[in-house]
Amino acid sequence: MIRDDAGPALLEGAERADIAGVSIELIRQGQGRPLVFLHGMDGLEGSLDLLRRLSRNFEVVAPSHPGFGASELPASFDTVDDIAYLYLDLIETLDLADAIVVGMSFGGWIAAEMLIKSTRGISHAVLGAPLGLRGPDRRRNDITDIFMMPAPAAERLMQVTERPDVNLAAMDTSRLRRTLRNREAVSLFGWSPYLNDPKLRQRLHRIGVPTLVLWGADDALIPPRYGESYASALPDARLHTIDRCGHRIHVDQPEQLAELILQFASTGRTREAKHARLAV
């Protein structure tokens, strides 16, 4: 059978890369230290403005996650773990060193799942409103259930920046297919347990690289206290809250976000001793 994942056209400037046998849509732009950018639920196309800013200072490597955009979805993939292992392969395949990993929302969850497994080739991590943690109260979702609301309402929840209602019928076929694939992929990886991995919290202590956790003060999807909980579970993290900013930091405050990443990447490692211990 012909693979139906051949699907949508690549984004402008994107290439196709074979990572561990998976055909991935990849944007590589800019020069400098490598920065692996992991997009959120809005797909790689939602972060193009931020990527342009980051590429002024970094060599940006930004994949569309399996099942998103124009990337293949292998039949065996069904957890964020699968994506995390694939991206550890990506870092090896592209031979990246001293890299900064930046993950937004769903991509922040992927970054966390990568870093608990290995930080090889990675010096810093930036998690922008990352998903992935199970909340403390089993009778309450900390993350608003986007599947229980109409898609336009979920869309409005994501950002403070005004945006016209997404009109699926008016989209050209390629963009519509990307949008539908992105939604389906979020459902595949996040339907249940709802956008979390129950085992993530107990493993976060393994992340030895300096980590910056960012949260929008006006995040309507996940309250900022979730970010506090995330940061406190990490051995070397600080939490920074951004004003006039919702869940999509890359949409609401792209300039400030790029600046924060640049500053953070130039800070030194603070926990060399701990890394050395973990490496043994």
Add this chain to the structure above:
Amino acid sequence: MRVWQFSEQPYTPAWTLPGAMGITIAPRHCDPARAGALLNRYLDEYMLADEVGLEIMVNEHHGTASCMSASCMTTLAILARQTRKARLLALGIPLANRTDPLRVAEEIAMVDAISGGRLEVGLVKGASYEVFMSNKHPTRFMDRFWEAHDLIVEALSNTGENFSWEGQYFHYRNVSVWPRAIQAPHPPIWMTASGPGSAKLHARFGYNCATFLSGAVARSVFQAYRESYEQTHGRLPGEDKLGYLAVVAVAGSREEAFRRAATMKGYFDTSMRIDPQFRSPPGFVPVDETLRMVKAGTNAGPLQMRNGQPLPRDASVEQYMDAGLMFVGTPDDVFAQLRQFYGEVGGFGNLLMMGQAGTLDHAETVDNLTLFAREVLPRLRELSLADCAGETSAGARERIA
């Protein structure tokens, strides 16, 4: 033709509440004593169906205010013991919503044994909104369905030794179904189709194929089934392989029948009350199909009236009749309408009859079923395509008028 009595077993007192019947109405709106009385009433009506010569069909949608049957097999376990003659059809069991398909096989076997081999089982995809209660992933839903199907069929058919199952989705170290089902290799299996594609697949398996409330679409479903069946099995299928589900209101006078039908129409009004996010959770429908639907526009449903116009969402009884979803009138009227529909779709051997729907009360349901069984059923049993030769839509309509 066999006729199967069917009711969704609704909790109608909650129908005045706003919102999606299946999902958002909270249990605080349920009076359990009232629900229990209603469930017993529907069971009484099923027992009446058995007495008057009708077969029995039950369904499930996860327990909701529009369909309290949380599980087909719970209802059928009771009826297996309390009825004598009727075939008992579960249509159907939404396999991919089940955590444990082996237990589905065990329940099928047990109910078949209690009933003396009268069980028939529909294995179905189910309604999209059920995944909000089962919490099963909408993605790869049919992959799980088919693995569960394979396991259930192998478990039921197994007359030898225990076996193990390490599949993609389900894992068992010891498959051992006790008691075995009486019917060998397993009770008759039904599936449902709303278009020709799935009908072709069901025909290849030789399973019974039912289409629900699909009006003129039934013709293409049955045609696809017949062609695919003949290709696969080298002969045409019997009419007993095909089923059509519709609402039937019959009464001594036309006025009475239409009044009854207006009450039953509440079924359509409430079952359509589903918010868009529950109609299509991401992944439940393949991307390509969703894309086609978005491009075609969401208002163009598949149901059409005879003039080719789409059936409106707030259709009248007459419009539902015109589209072939309701059969309403005196026994003569209803037989004539059914005979016409039967001829138009090329014949089918099972009428899945909503003889109770909406707020139709017990006394009226009893009258509906009794009158139908006495006056219409004997004629339907004799019906064959030969009777319909030369039948035209216009001719039948004239006779009804």
